[in-house]
Amino acid sequence: MLVVFDLTGRVVVVSGGNAGIGFAMARGIARAGGDVVVWGRRPEKNEQAVRELASFGGRVLAQQVDVGDEARVVEAMREAAEEFGRVDGVIANAGLMSHERSFLDMTSEAWHGLLAVNQHGAYLAVREGARQMKRQWDAGDTSGGSLLFCASLSALTGSPGMQHYNAAKGAMVAMSRGIAVEAGRYGIRSNVVCPGHTVSETVSMPDDHPVVERVRRYNPSGRMGLAEDFEGIAVYFMSSLSRFHTGDLVVIDGGWMANAGKSDILGLPQWP
Template sequence: MPENLFDLSGKVALVTGANSGLGFGFARGLARAGSDIVIWGRRQEKNEEAATALRAYGVRVVADTVDVASEPAIVAGFSRALEAMGRIDTLVANAGIASQVPFTEMDVARYRQLIDVNLDGAVFTLREGARHMQARAEAGDPGGSLIICGSGSIFQGVPTMAHYGIAKGALNALAKALAAELGRFGVRCNVIAPGFIETEMTFADPEIGRRIADIVASKAPLGRAGTPGDLEGAVVYLASDMAAYHTGDTLVVDGGKMSAN
């Protein structure tokens, strides 16, 4: 039998915002490759639905209700994940929200609402993951993969979504710092930057979502908008031992749109 170079059997992944959309796509890809999964989300019923779907791949799945806008909730949730699984090998900081507001109309409440989840939530989740992976390395078990869900807004301005771009741009910079700081422990940190992906969030307004998807399809060389399944290969690669020398990078998965414009 051919060797499966991307087999994740024996590894454990924690994915935030994993009960739908991009997060579920990341979790599904990891589960399909054999990784056990911890999923975090704010909606318990959706968490359980996602966990049931992931268990169909024959892996252990733990679902936990965690709001990443709260640092204490993150710390407690990570502790529960370790208690349930014993270790975390892959952490995918994905949880996020989106909103639109002209920059000249931005107020503190709307700014902080997004930053609390998209930036601070990822920062403190990554901190807990880094602490665990560093401690494990110091005990003689090095290695780990920190993966951040980025965005095309890291590279291109999106009108009315400056606050979203601020969060994603900061996380892109953070990945470089974590790669430099944690490399001696065998811990890697990379960003996956999706283009427009058709999800529950991007289609919150179906008319606007379809219009954007059609525009993307007309500009992307591959002729369509993305789906969560299009991100599975990237996350499995970065979680695998085949990516052991890959850190501090940003992988763009956008159907070639940015290259063509």
């Protein structure tokens, strides 16, 4: 039987891969036969991720990494390449979420603290991944590689009190396109996925939360996203079937942006 998405032999590094969307992406890769390197700051969460991911039969390595620490990112990528012999993909998913009362109240500490992880941490992770992929290319391996930024609808829309988050996610989009243009000659692809409102282990809301209620009313899918909704896009971008897909931004939001919050789907007529 033909297995379309077969990642056997491919090694993918997932920052923030021990929880939430990052873990779901790592799980999708492991399900498809890929080897996974999980970067996370919490040792106990890393160990838990390794146990579950290893159950799919592939190789799994967890490293304690703060992506805001450049020296550690450089060291961790080198360790991963030495352990598995190569790196074929990097998913820059690690990030923080922070709300301030308003833009006028936002301190420079809050601004730089969030960007240190969400923007600069993503830059460091994909830079080191790209360097390793270029070394493989120079050694005669022309299979290239895939870089994927996990951004947010906040890269495309405004969020009161979250301008630092907007800035970081928007920067991912611009950065990714610049990388795609420069790295394409080495078979390296760079893309962005923008998740919509998603409930996960790292972002939880009660059913009666105003955001959840609004999503139910105005999202065509009628629900919040779940972390597992992002397994497939990770597998696609880490596979050879996306070899001509680069410099793009993919929105996965259940139709939220298509509706733009205009139509109350609970009040729409039912199809006969």
